[in-house]
Amino acid sequence: MVTNLAANEEQSGSYLSPGEPLYASVSGAGTPIILLHGLFGMGSNLGGLARALAPEFEVHQLDLPNHGRSPWQAMTSLDDLARSIASYIESHSLKSVAVFGHSLGGKVAMQLALAWPQHVSALVVADIAPVMYPSSHDTVFAALEAVDSAKPASRAKAGEIMRELLSEPDLVPFLALSLKRDEDGTYVWRFNVKALRENYEEFRAAPAGPAFDVPALFVYGLNSSYVDDQGIAKALELFPAAKFEGIADTGHWLHAEKPRQFNAAVLDFFRESLQASPEQISKERESQ
Incomplete structure (x- = not known):
């Protein structure tokens, strides 16, 4: 149920002006993980996942531009959104991070990994594929x-x-x-x-860039229409090391519908893929 997300939301706040940094809530300690929400959402929507990850990782819940308490801007293509996340990573000296994204946030996470691979050590994409979607909003x-x-x-x-x-x-x-x-x-x-x-047409577009063999997990609801065989094939073209996990009896809002199973899948993947430190991963990439 989407209503499960309501417990994570505050009742007041203020808009930020363009040019100010993205709004973020940071918790935990360890290897940094960035969480990116979907269209019409905000970082607090992923509070349950953040709480599951925070005992082992440093979790950054971001509001995307034009969402939540982050700045408003006129142009927000996938590349623009990914660039804003890259700027956040650089301004906080995070070096290489793991990134999670749901829906639109998943597209932004993929675009970040493809355009700024030096910043991304692991990737989890929830119920979205790197394809063009029809208009539905x-x-x-x-x-x-x-x-x-x-x-x-x-x-x-x-x-x-x-x-x-x-x-x-x-x-x-x-x-x-x-x-x-x-x-x-x-x-x-x-x-x-x-x-x-x-900018809605831009959000429907497919992430693009050279293939990147970053450790990646695509987790999706088996009752959702967002990820099909075509989407999985395209994901493997761009992320050849990707793994896929479907969650039964679950739709697009899998993190709210099956939080325990979903959080466990994401946590297990990050535990496995982040055994090496970001510094080790960077050195390995520089030697390739």
């Missing part, structure tokens, strides 16, 4: 814009507006996590609806 954007126009005075009223346009019941509580109360008392979106709609 028109009604979501209509619901978001309806809330914008109505300027609701409560979260409940925003939910009523969205339910008139959205047939998938779990979407309403998930989207409502990104509402915040503005100074005038009305509720507005934390994410930049205008920029997300204008």
Whole structure:
């Protein structure tokens, strides 16, 4: 259930101006792992996974540009988003990191690994493949814009507006996590609806770059339509060392639907693939 994500969300916050660093919540200690959320989400959506990883790793939950408390910007292609993560890694002197991404965050994680391989020591992609996807969010954007126009005075009223346009019941509580109360008392979106709609075609695109044999795990829900045989074949073209794990009776929101099984799969993979230190991995790549 998507509503399981609600426990990770704070009720207040403020927008950041363009040019400021990405918003991040950092926990734990050890080898750094970056967590990237999906479209319309924020880093706190992955709080359950962060708590599972933090006893053994240093976990960075990032808000992508135009999401959560991170800066707003006009252009956000996959390459732009990946570049913002590369800048975060460099500005925090993280050197080589492990990266996890769900949905859009998975595409960004893949693009980061392909374009900045020196920064990525291991990769986990959740329920997305490196392919072009058809448009499927028109009604979501209509619901978001309806809330914008109505300027609701409560979260409940925003939910009523969205339910008139959205047939998938779990979407309403998930989207409502990104509402915040503005100074005038009305509720507005934390994410930049205008920029997300204008760049939506870019988000549908496939990550691109030279093949990279980084240790990689693609974990997906067997009830989801996002990963099929074509997607697996393309993933192997770009990431020839990739492994694949399907979780039964699970859809696109696998980290919320089957958190124990999902978290265990991700934790086990990072334990296995990060036995060597980032410094060792960098030296091995330099000698190749």
